[in-house]
Amino acid sequence: MKTIQAVSYPVHFQEESYVLLSNLIKNNNYSTIFILVDENTMEHCYPKFIPNLKTDKRIELIEIESGEINKNLETCIGVWNAITELGGDRKSLLITLGGGVITDLGGFVASCFKRGIDFVNIPTTLLSMVDASVGGKTGVDLGVLKNQIGLFANPQMVIVDDRYLTTVTPREIKSGTAEIIKYGLTYDIHLFNQIKDNKDLKIKDLIFRSVEIKNEVVLQDPKEQNLRKILNFGHTLGHAIESFYLESEDKENLTHGEAIAIGMVCESYLSSQLLGLSTEKVNTVKEVVLSIYNKNNLLKQDFSSIVNLLKHDKKNVNGQVNFVLLNDFEDFKIDCKVPEDLIIESMEFYNR
Template sequence: MQSIHANNYPIHFNENAYEALNNHLKENKYSNLFIVVDTDTNEYCLPKFLPLLETDLTIEIVEFESGEINKNIETCIEIWKVLTELGADRKTLIINLGGGVVTDLGGFVASTFKRGVDFIHIPTTLLSMVDASVGGKNGVDLGNLKNQIGVINVPKMVLIDTQYLETLSQSEMRSGLAEMLKHGLIYDAAYWEKFLDLKAIDFADLDELIYRSVEIKNEIVMQDPTEKHIRKALNFGHTLGHAIESYFLENKNKKTLLHGEAIAIGMILESYISLHKNLLTKEEYSQIKSAIKSIYDDVIIEENDIEPILELLIHDKKNEYGLIQFALIEGIGKIKINQSVENELILQSFQDYKS
């Protein structure tokens, strides 16, 4: 697979990935190497990765507990302390080996330690391959509020090795699939149509599907690296999806949702809103709702859940001047950003989801 060239960094795939990494290590005079992992990737991915490294650098492994609940500034502080104690300096390289939590948090740690050291992302989940590791966004949650603290700063490279997907559960694979569905809905109708019958997909072709998804996200980000305009398209399904994810994360009576599970709900809700703002046809909306519900289990959202979910919308990062801004789809494969939506229509979308 050919490498994809992003804004000032390459994205390498499979057989090319480790050759590119080892060449980078030879060509740059790093003082030492830190590999950031969570407990899952330490167990399942690190043993595969380490033998592929060709370097005489001192290697230190920095591990933190898995889970979105640990994607916070407290974890960063602990890692900054470890880096300091083990002699990290301005010429240190940090490799983030893991899913979206690891790449988001590890990129933020690297971007801020000593005002920034080089880092490389090696995503190990489908979600992080097609979304989190691409585009230069790094950050952590503030309490239950997603990605409130962070920076846009690009890695030296991203390495995508799809063999790591063999370690994932079906639920984690479905979580990543949500972002691939989104890429089709906002940008490429033909790509969306590939997912209408999952049974017909030959998952030997998964590499090509991942490649196209990365390509779509990169094409959008290249046009608008700092999310002033078209990059907001990538937030389709995320305005309500993030609020739902945050609410279920903080509520002890709810089962925590995976990111993609929440975004799948958000895409149905925001497609309903698109329909009622005359951006989608009934046929298109029916196709979207049917396809997504065929992949993801229904999540029970009670009447008394909706108001606190809506209250979380005020913290959405796209908001401007106190107004909630949605990215909606204008037909399948097209996007319309900076759309304001009245509360009544949002409430109707929840009722429709539950119907």
């Protein structure tokens, strides 16, 4: 599988990538190699990874607790302290080995430590392979508010090795599938149709095409001024729903993909009401989502709290919530203004 060249770094695929990682380490003469893991990737992924790392440099492991609830500045401080205590300097390299939390947080930690050290992303979940590891976004949450603190910073390299997917649960695979659906609806309907028809589903090909799409978009708009906003389809309302469940003591947290899947159904409905997306296509999106994800009915008494969380979305300007909506499949419109009553209507549509 060929390498995808991003703006300043390559995305390599499969086992041959590790030779290139070893060459990177050798050529840059790094002082120390830090590997960031959580308890899950430490147990299941690190043993698969470490035999592939050919280097005589000092290797130090740093482990954090898994889960979105730990994607915060407090965890970052713990990692920064660990790197400092272990003798990290500007010639250190940080390797992130994990899912979206490890990737987002690790990139942010590396980019800020001593004003920036090099890092390499090795995603181990479908979500991080097709989304978080590529594109140069790093960051952490502020309370339950998603990705409020962060910056754009590119890794030296990304290694996508789908053998790590044997270590994750079916629920995590479904979480990553939501991002592939997003790419399909906004950019390449063939991807969506493959999932809808459940035919010829070769995970390597789905991953490669998703990374290819994200890279094509990011190359044209690295700082999300225009085109890159399409990657937020389903995320405006989806992030608010994810945050609401995260802060609710009486509700089980949703995975990122589960929340985004709900968001895509709701935002498809908004597209039909504001831009004329056909009812047939809206229903198709809903049917596909409900064929993959368990139904999580949104309680009417929670609608206002979810809508209130929308005001913290990063795409907002002057307090106005901006949505990415669809004129049609593969035909999008950015910076759409949506009345609050229609947002509530979209959640009622999902519940029906």
